[in-house]
Amino acid sequence: MGSFQHPLDIHSQALDSITSTYHEFLGRFSQISKKVFGFVEGKDDLSFYQGFAEQVIPEDWQVELWPVGNKDKVLELYSTFNWDRFSRHQVVFFIDRDFSNILEEVLPTEENIFITEGYSIENYVVKRETCDRLLCELFNLSTIPKTEKDNILDLFDEQLELFATKLIPVMARILTWKKSGEKPCLNDILMKHIFSVSNGKIETIQHPKGRANIQEYIHSQCNIPMDNTIDISPTIDQIRSQNNVLMLTRGKYLLWFLVEFSSSIHRDINRFSSTITSPPKLHVKISQANANTLVAPRARIPKHLKEFLQKTFFVHAQRSDNLA
Numbered sequence: 001m002g003s004f005q006h007p008l009d010i011h012s013q014a015l016d017s018i019t020s021t022y023h024e025f026l027g028r029f030s031q032i033s034k035k036v037f038g039f040v041e042g043k044d045d046l047s048f049y050q051g052f053a054e055q056v057i058p059e060d061w062q063v064e065l066w067p068v069g070n071k072d073k074v075l076e077l078y079s080t081f082n083w084d085r086f087s088r089h090q091v092v093f094f095i096d097r098d099f100s101n102i103l104e105e106v107l108p109t110e111e112n113i114f115i116t117e118g119y120s121i122e123n124y125v126v127k128r129e130t131c132d133r134l135l136c137e138l139f140n141l142s143t144i145p146k147t148e149k150d151n152i153l154d155l156f157d158e159q160l161e162l163f164a165t166k167l168i169p170v171m172a173r174i175l176t177w178k179k180s181g182e183k184p185c186l187n188d189i190l191m192k193h194i195f196s197v198s199n200g201k202i203e204t205i206q207h208p209k210g211r212a213n214i215q216e217y218i219h220s221q222c223n224i225p226m227d228n229t230i231d232i233s234p235t236i237d238q239i240r241s242q243n244n245v246l247m248l249t250r251g252k253y254l255l256w257f258l259v260e261f262s263s264s265i266h267r268d269i270n271r272f273s274s275t276i277t278s279p280p281k282l283h284v285k286i287s288q289a290n291a292n293t294l295v296a297p298r299a300r301i302p303k304h305l306k307e308f309l310q311k312t313f314f315v316h317a318q319r320s321d322n323l324a
Contacts, residue, residue: 018077021066031087034061034320036313039074040094043067044252047296048121049094055301056309057317071095078113088112089316092308096120099175099248102238114308118244122251125299126258131156133298134258139266140280141273148273152265155200163195163202163257164249170194170218171249172235177224179235184222191253192288193217197260199268259291 025037036057040049046065053063068074074095081091092112098119100107107115116123132153136142141149170189177184193208194217208217219226239248246254263286270277286294 017069018073018080021068022077022080025066028064029086029091031090032320034058034317036061036063036090036092036316038063038065038092038094039068039077040065041068041070041074041096044292045094045121047292048125048299051296052301052305053309053313056306057313058321061313061317063313071098075108075113078108078110087316089312089319092312094121096251099178102175102242102248103178112312114305117302117304118247118251119249120251122255123247123249124302124305125295126160126251126254128153128157130295130299131258131262134262134286134295135265137298138282138284138286138294139262140282141266141269141276144269144273144276148275152200152272156261159197159200159202159261160254160257161246164245164254166195166202166204167249167253168236168239168245169232170214172232172239173215173218174250175239176230176232176235177222182222182224184224186222186250187252188221189218190221191256191260193221195257195260197257197264199271200261200264202257202261255291255295256288258295259286259288262286 021039025039028035029037036053038049038053040046046067050063050065053065057063068077074093078093088111092114094114095107095116096119097107097116100115118124132149135144135149135152144152174184174186194205194214196203196205204214206213208214209220211217211220216226239245242248265272266279266282269279284294
């Protein structure tokens, strides 16, 4: 059994990590250097925000980002800043929306805090155009006829929507936990235990890890006792009523589907192409472990994020260069 940690000890550790990040930032910060600074939730976010920010600022400027841990820590760090001393255009913060809208959480409206429109940053990038580039550039399928590729991408759109629909009960259970104050580790819910992708089509595994059903599986993985008296159907209806299931699905789960779908197409390419009869040799192997670093550079910058970066980092760089 693991040793019990008092909530105050955990809070103290969180404060220590925030303080450490803040002091490292202070050691790097300069108002006159050609640098802009930002704070993100987790290490995975760096792959996306670093590249997107570099697309917006002048090429002789640098972006320095720090992962803080989670949304609460990012916001707590934000509150420690003295904004008379720092420019809100030079120092920014990035957080995920998660279920904030449904939970009616009050999110900050400061000009230098970016909040994703959907569940997370990955929700922006798991789309048809990104899949297209993965297939061509990583899975070496650039020679496939355009009409055949269009058919594959149509299948991607269809199966992505189906995948998100199949995940609604899981997302509803996660939302129910959040409403009741539970804090499960969602990374412990592994999509490979629940689904498989074959010939580009999503299939449900009926008994994930030997459990009776998916609900039992996710409770087991998150160490939350199963309570059959809780009716999640109203929460399912709540998610459906938002009319955009893809934006309410955890982005990391969508990223899993993108990688598995693309791998499946490559593996079974003879079923989709009249000209490519066997899987082309891969120069780089893509997996769930390196998906972020390989997918991020192939994603188009989201409009919402581009506008935010233009109003903050780009404005700061422009003003600084004009004063130089």
